[in-house]
Amino acid sequence: MVAKTTIDMRGAFCPGPLMELIANLKLVEIGDEIEVLSTDKGSAMDIPEWVKKVKHETVSIEQIGDIWHIVVKKMK
Amino acid sequence: MTKKIVIVGGGLAGTIIANGLCRQLGSELRANEISIAVIGNTEQHMYQPGLLYIPFGKMREKDLFRDQRSVLDRRVAFHLDPATKIDVSNNSVATESGKTFDYDYLVIATGSRLRPDTVPGMSEGAHWFYDLDGARKLREALENFDGGKIIVNVNAPHKCPVAPLEVTFMLRDYIQERGLADKTEITYTYPIGRLHSLEPVAHWSDAEFTKSGIKSEVFFNTKSIDAEKKIISSEEESDLAYDLLITIPPHQGAQVITDSDLGAGGWVPTNRESLLREGTNNVFVCGDTTNIPISKAGSTAHFEADTIIDNLSSLVSEGRMARKYDGKVFCFIETGSHNGTYIAFNYTNPPNPGPPSQMVHWFKLAYNRLYWLSVRGLL
Numbered sequence: 439m440v441a442k443t444t445i446d447m448r449g450a451f452c453p454g455p456l457m458e459l460i461a462n463l464k465l466v467e468i469g470d471e472i473e474v475l476s477t478d479k480g481s482a483m484d485i486p487e488w489v490k491k492v493k494h495e496t497v498s499i500e501q502i503g504d505i506w507h508i509v510v511k512k513m514k
Numbered sequence: 515m516t517k518k519i520v521i522v523g524g525g526l527a528g529t530i531i532a533n534g535l536c537r538q539l540g541s542e543l544r545a546n547e548i549s550i551a552v553i554g555n556t557e558q559h560m561y562q563p564g565l566l567y568i569p570f571g572k573m574r575e576k577d578l579f580r581d582q583r584s585v586l587d588r589r590v591a592f593h594l595d596p597a598t599k600i601d602v603s604n605n606s607v608a609t610e611s612g613k614t615f616d617y618d619y620l621v622i623a624t625g626s627r628l629r630p631d632t633v634p635g636m637s638e639g640a641h642w643f644y645d646l647d648g649a650r651k652l653r654e655a656l657e658n659f660d661g662g663k664i665i666v667n668v669n670a671p672h673k674c675p676v677a678p679l680e681v682t683f684m685l686r687d688y689i690q691e692r693g694l695a696d697k698t699e700i701t702y703t704y705p706i707g708r709l710h711s712l713e714p715v716a717h718w719s720d721a722e723f724t725k726s727g728i729k730s731e732v733f734f735n736t737k738s739i740d741a742e743k744k745i746i747s748s749e750e751e752s753d754l755a756y757d758l759l760i761t762i763p764p765h766q767g768a769q770v771i772t773d774s775d776l777g778a779g780g781w782v783p784t785n786r787e788s789l790l791r792e793g794t795n796n797v798f799v800c801g802d803t804t805n806i807p808i809s810k811a812g813s814t815a816h817f818e819a820d821t822i823i824d825n826l827s828s829l830v831s832e833g834r835m836a837r838k839y840d841g842k843v844f845c846f847i848e849t850g851s852h853n854g855t856y857i858a859f860n861y862t863n864p865p866n867p868g869p870p871s872q873m874v875h876w877f878k879l880a881y882n883r884l885y886w887l888s889v890r891g892l893l
Binding site for chain 2: 445446447449450451452453454456457458460461464465466480484487488491492
């Protein structure tokens, strides 16, 4: 069963959504998913860019109101 | 019946909270209505920000330390007896010597630790300055350095988010002062797509790097280090050769947190405003130990500690919480050997670093001394 955790980065400036995602990916198993909640619109671009570079998978990107919901799957 | 407050961790956060509670709950302590105990694992209290200066010979090692008992209010019972298990279901803490401490209120302030061992080759092939042994070895390596490629490599997660930039700028000045600038190349690597998590700091650093000839590689998360060939490789499939590698190793929380099943990676799930451990109403978490997505830094721990002191004091004396933590962080930034700036921000206001000045640098040097008053609650 795929485990899914959520990291709430709304209104958090440092270390920021991508840095926090990188740190949290080290704590989950391959196949697990992490949902990042972010109010930083830059996250919708730099998270998928990095995820592609390191060959994880961006499952979904959705903007609901002011909040970006970005789901990433750990692939390796 | 005496209410017992137990603080696990004798670092900055635990010490400030213990001393602050003594200040606010003096009459309750006198009446024996409460007791305050700190469970620590070192006899010496270290001023960690001072480690930045050790590799450059700009601070003496003895100035980093004070006896832990000497920085604690005499009304605090200090137990040098590392915690081995925190049982939040039964309100108790077990220690290495076999003792069990029951509590009515608990503060977890166990901090973070370096984990170079989680990256293949890092312990063998890299230097760091985030602990005393590493800072000493780096000082020796710099003394023997006579030119070549230096890489400053940053890994996630790590505490003191501006220290990697500070060490880079101080390194630049150190190399210039030693007359090695012409035969030295400094490259800074960072995990995300810019030079720092904070966009204004990244933007400002970018200009400084260009001016100083410091190279950079972003989107660089260390996969492994070949200590023999002196090559560092990233998850993003980049290989960089080096002569001297200065790394900021990835961090994890304390072993006791993991052993007590209180949070993945040793980070305790914590409410970002109340600083209570999620799911409990008598366990506060402070400093690096929380999983709050905020800078792991001394100032963060200090501002959180002030909030916890107010709330815990109110809970004990009036049965209510006093206020919320607003995410306040303040960091000095050394921008070289002679200048500095600072940033301040909270959950709603972003940071905006001002132009570096000698005055801010001197403020930071002054704080390196004033810390010993600050941790005692005198400043």
